[in-house]
Amino acid sequence: MKTKVTAVFDIGRTNKKFFLFDSGFQEVHREYERFDEITDEDGYPTENLTALENWAKEVFDKILEISEYEITALNFSCYGASLVHVDENGKSLTPLYNYMKPLKDGIYDSFYNKYGPENEISRVTGSPRLGMLNTGMHLYWLKYEKPEVFEKIKYSLHLPQYLSYLFTGVPVSEYTSIGCHTLLWDYEKNDYHVWVYQERINQKLPPIVSSRKTIPINYKGKTIQMGVGIHDSSSALLPYIRSISKPFILVSTGTWSISINPFNSSMLTLKEIENNSLFNMRIDGSPVKVSRLFLGNEYKLQIKTLSKYFTVSEDYHKTVKFDQGIFFEIIKDFVHMFKWSSIASDDMPEETKIPYDKFEHAYHQLMLELVLLQEKSIRAAIGNEKIKRLYIDGGFSDNEIFIQLLSQYLGDMKLSTTDASLGSALGAALVISDTLLEPKFLKKNYALKKYRTLIFN
Template sequence: MKRKVTAVFDIGRTNKKFFLFDSGFQEVYREYIRFDEITDEDGYPTENLKALENWAIEVFDRILDSREYEIETLNFSCYGASLVHIDENGKAITPLYNYMKPFKDEIFKSFYDSYGPEDELSRITGSPKLGMLNTGLHLYWLKYAKPEVFNRIKYSLHLPQYLSYLFTGIPVSEYTSIGCHTMLWDYEKEDYHLWVYREGIHEKLPPITSSRETIPINYKGKVIRMGTGIHDSSSALLPYIHSISKPFLLVSTGTWSISINPFSTGMLTLEDIKNDSLFNMRIDGSPVKVSRLFLGNEYKLQVKALSNHFNVSDDCHKKVKFNQDTFFEINNDFVAMFKWSSIASGDMPEETKIPYDKFEHAYHQLMLELIQLQQKSIRSAMGDVKIKELYVDGGFSDNEVYVQLLSQHFGNMKLNTTDSSLGSALGAAIVVSDVISLAPQFLKKNYTLKEHSPFILK
């Protein structure tokens, strides 16, 4: 007898993954692939959309014919800030433009001259000025830089919804993709911003459908419930929301450290915008306050510089264990020593000066300074919400020095680390299920949940 499963395509910038989950959300199958990037018409690197399409269809068709699994539901979790533009025949008419593609100053000027001021527009839309990362500005750019292309667009679909369209033939928009720093959504009106209507952008956006919505599709003779797709950051939050009853904050670490507060209320302030806070959106359209910090990128740059300074191997930092005596020695006479390369901070010196003769001491100093930035970012996301639990996942969750120093800063809170390699894929499976809540032990069982306590100060 075939095993009934939910299938999920989890599409990241680097790895493209396909998962099968059973009714208890246990992974029963996975495969992944990587594609070399191609270039757009300007020579800028971008996703090979055709290769992604071909792989997705090949994998799904192959597993659909499996003797072992019966796919009942299919959903999609994808990175955000990426649009696929289709014509009236449903064909993509542009490359999948890279969200890091440079944005010309004259486009910014034209937009803000018409619809600014910048800070107020960012506050209302929950979207800092990010160029192509603002998919609304992406569409504005297309309208004025490539009008012949813009006029051919029937619909512009965020990547999760385009992959759904690939299997269903039904174009839709969806809250989590619309609400993630796109500059499209007015969080006060709970509707597209006025500029979207004035520019006719709304005509290129298909009707909004709930992330929970599934469409029964007869696909090659088999009726399968097809999901609308979901933005990966919002998807990764769902297992936490469904299994934790008390207000919490999730710190998702990697190149960016993203502090996510799903319990925030009210609008962002201008001070929030200055602190690099923004809104993501939950599946019901409500805002999620998020604070960003370029922590992983800065860490990589500084560790490389330290390794060169002390003439040690590039992976020496991975072997450093937290040392209380070293911490106390540094903390008692603390002076900031690092000039950041990719983070703006008013407290940093004009140049980096390392007085230590041991790599381990300099590394502890670096982590102490980075944690000071991290705790400010976390407190910015918390706002005035009373939160007693912190969850840390991603690359820094297994960094002992990071975790110990963070627990010290938030000694009155419960700090947990998790290993959520399935995070966004699992969320995509959960959102199209009938499950309202998960067992309290779900994270402990599936996410290698670990609780951490602050060390005792001398």
């Protein structure tokens, strides 16, 4: 008898993944792929969209032929801030522009002169000025820099919805992609911002549907419920939302450390926006307060420098364990020693000065300074809410020193770590299911570990 499964494409910037989950949301199959980047017409690195399309179709068609599985549903979790523009024949008109592609200052000046002030637009859209990371600005740029292309666009689809479109032929927009720092959505009016209508951008965006929506498609003789896709950050939040009843903060660590507050009850303030806060969106259209920190990137840069300074291998830091004695030495006469390369901080010195003669001491110093930044970012996400639970997933959840120090400086919160390597894929499977999760779901599926605050004597 065939095992009924939900299939999910989980598309990151680096890894392209395909999963099958059984009815209990246990992973039963996975495939990984990577593609070399290509360049757009300006020579800027970008995703190889054609390779991604071909791989997705090949993998899915192959799995359909495997006799042990019956695919009942398919969904898509993808990185955000990326648009595919298609013409009336469904053919893509441009490369999948990289969201880091720089924009000329003139584009910003033109936009904010028309629709400013910038602070007010950022406040109501929950979207600081982020260049192409604001997909609304991406569309504005395209309209005025490449008008001949813009006029040919039938639909502009965020990447999760484009992959869904590949399989269904049905163009849609979806809340979590629209609401993630796009500059498109007015959170006060719960509608597109007025500038979207004035620029006729709304005419390029398909109708908005619920993230839960599925479309029954006869695919090669099999009826499959096709999801409409979901933004990966919003998807990764779902298993927590559905299995935890009390308010919490989720800190997803990696290149970026994202502190996510799904229990926000107010609009962002100008000060919060200046301090790197923004809005994502839940599947019901409500705002999710997010505070960003370039933690993993900075960590990688500083480790490279420290390893060279102490003439140790770049993997040596993985062997360092938390040492209470070293910690006491550091905090006794604490001063900030690291000048950050990719983070702005009022406390950092003009240049890095390391007085220690051992890597272990310098590493503890580095981790303490990063944890102090992380604490500030977490408290920014909390704001005035009464939230006492904190979940850490991603790369830093395995860093003993990071977790021990964070539990010390956030002693008023209950801290737990999870192994959420499947988070965004699992969320994409959950969102198109009506299954209720039991309270122990995270413990069973996510290797949940609870930490007690250290008491230093």
